[in-house]
Amino acid sequence: MxxxxxxxxxxxxxxxxxxxxxxxxxxxxxxxxxxxxxxxxxxxxxxxxxxxxxxxxxxxxxxxxxxxxxxxxxxxxxxxxxxxxxxxxxxxxxxxxxxxxxxxxxxxxxxxxxxxxxxxxxxxxxxxxxxxxxxxxxxxxxxxxxxxxxxxxxxxxxxxxxxxxxxxxxxxxxxxxxxxxxxxxxxxxxxxxxxxxxxxxxxxxxxxxxxxxxxxxxxxxxxxxxxxVSRLIDLFETRAYSIKLGEPLSELQQQAVKHTFPIYQIHDDQLDVTLEQEDDIYELMDILKKEKTRIEKIDRTTVDFEQVFMELVREEEPRHAASTSN
Structure with a gap:
């Protein structure tokens, strides 16, 4: 209706x-x-x-x-x-x-x-x-x-x-x-x-x-x-991962994550990342595999609406910067 x-x-x-x-x-x-x-x-x-x-x-x-x-x-x-x-x-x-x-x-x-x-x-x-x-x-x-x-x-x-x-x-x-x-x-x-x-x-x-x-x-x-609101939260929850690593990422890997995934956080051996598409998980695995970084645990991350709002705004900023520079 x-x-x-x-x-x-x-x-x-x-x-x-x-x-x-x-x-x-x-x-x-x-x-x-x-x-x-x-x-x-x-x-x-x-x-x-x-x-x-x-x-x-x-x-x-x-x-x-x-x-x-x-x-x-x-x-x-x-x-x-x-x-x-x-x-x-x-x-x-x-x-x-x-x-x-x-x-x-x-x-x-x-x-x-x-x-x-x-x-x-x-x-x-x-x-x-x-x-x-x-x-x-x-x-x-x-x-x-x-x-x-x-x-x-x-x-x-x-x-x-x-x-x-x-x-x-x-x-x-x-x-x-x-x-x-x-x-x-x-x-x-x-x-x-x-x-x-x-x-x-x-x-x-x-x-x-x-x-x-x-x-x-x-x-x-x-x-x-x-x-x-519920749809946005569900959408971001399906794309948000928390990964416990066997050792911290190298400088080269950190740069690769930064270049590939606009929304991420790195804390020693903990990597939190939000994917733009579900298939991006394979690209993340390739970054870790190149230096044989051990993965001890992968969890989907629970998000609240404040995180959703911040991530939507952050996703838009690179697009705006690119459009104004052209």
Whole structure:
């Protein structure tokens, strides 16, 4: 059964000129992906990869040079107000809030921003404060709350709009383990019980592995992966080996490994390597055989999503370097 698309990003390109040097920066270079109704999507990328520019373009905060963004069938550029009714965003975490006002006052203010009267919004405000365990804090100043409570309030504020899509930038940044777990469970409940779609931008890879069914990874302004998280982990696990050697590799062998396998680690008599293709294992055996290096043990390596992310980004860097040098 084909899933229903709620956001469609089509070939967006965004360049800008640096103020001082006047250098042209190509931040996004033809990014395309879909977001499906009812999923939690991880939108990831290293710093400077074009991820933030993509997010701001989706939210209508930046205008792309080329391409288009559709939210629930509405073109963000042509029908900005209609399109943005379907999405709420928390782009700077607790910095979105008014710290000198109370929890209740923040909720009422942002409800008013969405055109809702104070009386009309009270029932929903009460439900959200209860759901996010903030009801007993409603008369406290935001500045007096813990970082975790501020983060929960920022998400509750986004929920007030009752939009189909919620975009969260670093929702667990700076939280302790217990509060981070609580926020993740709240987000799961929101998707399951209220049929919302959530886009998460984060550097916290365990959050992605726990929450996200699928991830889009952007690097050097392009999409380098658009796949289910479980599929990426399985793919890398089938290619990752840990080899216990009878003696350390020679200098010549180390150079051969470095030249042949972009992703590897050598620790004395231990070699960890990720193959680009399964058949590359035979090339590795040839390198070891040339100097009759003994192999004492070979194991497949268990990987987590943080390793997958780092390896995908590393794999892309040599390609980018080669393309820019030509």
């Amino acid at each position: 084909e899933r229903e698309t709620i956001i469609e990003v089509k070939d967006i390109v965004k360049s800008y000129k640096k103020r001082k040097s006047k250098e042209i920066v190509h931040a996004v270079k033809g990014v395309s992906f879909n977001v499906y109704k009812g999923e939690i999507l991880g939108l990831l990328g290293p710093n400077g990869a074009g991820k933030t520019t993509t997010i701001k373009t989706i939210c209508g905060l930046l205008k792309q040079n080329e391409g288009s963004v559709y939210i629930n069938g509405q073109n963000v550029q042509d029908n900005r107000l209609k399109a943005l009714r379907h999405i709420s965003a928390v782009l700077e975490g607790n910095r979105n809030l008014y710290w000198r006002h109370t929890v209740q006052e923040n909720m009422e203010y942002f409800a008013g921003n969405r055109g809702r009267g104070r009386k009309d919004a009270q029932e929903d405000i009460g439900k959200l404060l209860t759901q996010f365990r903030l009801l007993d804090k409603k008369n406290e100043l935001v500045s007096s709350l813990s970082r975790g409570m501020q983060q929960k309030l920022a998400i509750a504020v986004a929920m007030l709009a009752d939009s189909e899509v919620i975009l969260l930038d670093e929702p667990t940044l700076g939280l302790d383990v217990e509060t981070g777990y609580e926020v993740r469970e709240l987000l799961k409940d929101i998707v399951r019980d209220q049929e919302k779609t959530i886009i998460i931008s984060t550097h916290d890879m365990p959050v992605v592995q726990d929450l996200c069914e699928r991830t889009v990874i952007i690097n050097e302004g392009k999409v380098i992966a658009d796949e289910k």
